[in-house]
Amino acid sequence: MKLSAVAIVAGAAVVNAVYPGDIVQYWVDQSGNLVNGTIIGGLASPPSAWYGAVVQGAIYEAAVTSRRESLAFQQLAVSHAAHNAILWAFHGTRIYNAADAAIRAVIPAIGLDPTSTAGRDAVRRGQAAARKVANARADDGIANFVDYTYAAANPGIYQQTPGSNPVPDTPQARFIATFSGLGDITRFRASPPPGSLNSTARTAFDTQTAYFWRESSINAWNRLATSIIGDSLAARVLDSAKFYAQLNYALANAGIAAWDNKFFYNTWRPVTAIQRPGVWLSTGRDVSDSAWTPLLRPTPSHQDYPSTHSTFGGAAAAVIRAYNRGSDVINATLSSTVTLDNVGVITRTFTNLTEASLQNAASRVFGGIHFTFAGSAGIALGDAVARETLRLFDAHWEEF
Numbered sequence: 001m002k003l004s005a006v007a008i009v010a011g012a013a014v015v016n017a018v019y020p021g022d023i024v025q026y027w028v029d030q031s032g033n034l035v036n037g038t039i040i041g042g043l044a045s046p047p048s049a050w051y052g053a054v055v056q057g058a059i060y061e062a063a064v065t066s067r068r069e070s071l072a073f074q075q076l077a078v079s080h081a082a083h084n085a086i087l088w089a090f091h092g093t094r095i096y097n098a099a100d101a102a103i104r105a106v107i108p109a110i111g112l113d114p115t116s117t118a119g120r121d122a123v124r125r126g127q128a129a130a131r132k133v134a135n136a137r138a139d140d141g142i143a144n145f146v147d148y149t150y151a152a153a154n155p156g157i158y159q160q161t162p163g164s165n166p167v168p169d170t171p172q173a174r175f176i177a178t179f180s181g182l183g184d185i186t187r188f189r190a191s192p193p194p195g196s197l198n199s200t201a202r203t204a205f206d207t208q209t210a211y212f213w214r215e216s217s218i219n220a221w222n223r224l225a226t227s228i229i230g231d232s233l234a235a236r237v238l239d240s241a242k243f244y245a246q247l248n249y250a251l252a253n254a255g256i257a258a259w260d261n262k263f264f265y266n267t268w269r270p271v272t273a274i275q276r277p278g279v280w281l282s283t284g285r286d287v288s289d290s291a292w293t294p295l296l297r298p299t300p301s302h303q304d305y306p307s308t309h310s311t312f313g314g315a316a317a318a319v320i321r322a323y324n325r326g327s328d329v330i331n332a333t334l335s336s337t338v339t340l341d342n343v344g345v346i347t348r349t350f351t352n353l354t355e356a357s358l359q360n361a362a363s364r365v366f367g368g369i370h371f372t373f374a375g376s377a378g379i380a381l382g383d384a385v386a387r388e389t390l391r392l393f394d395a396h397w398e399e400f
């Protein structure tokens with residue numbers, strides 16, 4: 001009978017189905033969802049990048065150790081690696097249910113029964129990958145207490161900004177062990193910042209730019225990468241895992257390097273400079289305005305120079321460019337949901353990586369939270385850190 005034949009074929013297809021999308025992108029997206037708001041309320045910059053690198057390191061390890069297995073096996077191993085790495089990074093938080101739901105949702109689509117012999121092997125392989133990363137990262141410095149004391153409130157020196165935390169965020173972040181053997185982060189120190197103020201006059205497009213790039217850079221640049229890669233690597237788990245591991249290692253190293261620079265130069269934010277009473281510019285110009293408020297508020301709770309947002313963008317652009325065989329040309333569309341001022345969803349299309357990275361840096365100047373030179377220095381810093389991370393990756397990725 002025709003009907004039952006169809007039913008049998010359909011049934012068999014379900015049992016043997018292979019998850020049709022890119023499993024690495026699935027977990028990039030899931031881990032982004034887990035940290036950008038509803039579940040744990042967002043993360044400070046370097047920890048958000050550290051977390052992405054830990055998860056992608058575990059995924060890549062699982063992809064490498066299961067590279068000779070079936071696609072479904074690789075997908076199941078990668079999923080368990082991602083799940084366990086996420087929970088290792090966040091145990092003790094409300095993330096458990098969400099991480100369990102994320103893996104429960106994808107297992108049927110992978111189509112390899114986790115209780116079969118091969119399935120159990122895949123689960124073990126994934127869990128072992130996450131354990132390896134956890135062991136390598138057990139004492140990497142992210143959990144250490146490092147104190148901070150404000151220096152005297154002289155021009156140029158960082159001070160607490162309105163609405164910010166009492167002490168700059170994560171002072172320990174500049175000491176976190178780098179990924180992929182990057183080593184001494186202080187060799188990426190930028191030249192000292194110039195001292196003058198820059199204009200922040202904005203067009204409507206510039207204002208939208210400030211809002212558009214406001215979200216977590218880790219999420220935005222992972223999504224931009226996914227928009228470029230699409231489903232081209234869906235059947236090549238190892239290649240996908242390698243790309244996202246490189247991207248997220250570079251982002252994590254960029255965050256550590258930005259923090260090293262921030263705490264070394266310890267420079268003030270625009271709001272501190274503009275609200276400072278009296279004339280203090282060497283030109284004699286009076287820029288003082290005690291009521292001045294930036295568009296993006298509150299100003300993040302850490303020093304101005306360099307902009308971590310710009311550092312992340314410079315690093316991500318460099319990794320995507322390398323994947324693009326050195327070409328700057330892309331055709332990518334990115335949507336951003338902006339909660340601040342109820343702006344809503346903004347969608348932009350980018351034809352080149354340089355433009356995306358420059359716009360990302362400029363967004364912080366238009367937002368009134370960074371000086372222009374903090375953005376330029378950030379892009380250069382991120383680019384240098386990412387290139388070195390890529391150079392070291394093949395030989396050192398397994399140091400995580």
Ligand SMILES: *[C@@H]1O[C@H](CO)[C@@H](O)[C@H](O)[C@H]1NC(C)=O
Pocket residue numbers: 028029030032033036037215219220223337
């Ligand atoms: C959180 O991040 C995920 C993954 O990048 C994204 O799909 C989602 O739209 C983001 N949510 C918000 C509220 O920005």
Ligand SMILES: *[C@@H]1O[C@H](CO)[C@@H](O)[C@H](O)[C@H]1NC(C)=O
Pocket residue numbers: 331332
């Ligand atoms: C860019 O991608 C969009 C959507 O996939 C497509 O419609 C458009 O033709 C592409 N543009 C170029 C220049 O390739």
Ligand SMILES: *[C@@H]1O[C@H](CO)[C@@H](O)[C@H](O)[C@H]1NC(C)=O
Pocket residue numbers: 350351352355
């Ligand atoms: C890069 O993108 C911007 C904005 O879309 C465009 O103005 C510029 O011409 C592009 N540059 C190149 C080299 O394609």
Ligand SMILES: CC(=O)N[C@H]1CO[C@H](CO)[C@@H](O)[C@@H]1O
Pocket residue numbers: 197198199372
């Ligand atoms: C008024 C002012 O200082 N504008 C400068 C802002 O920064 C850009 C980029 O460095 C310069 O081109 C402007 O002259």
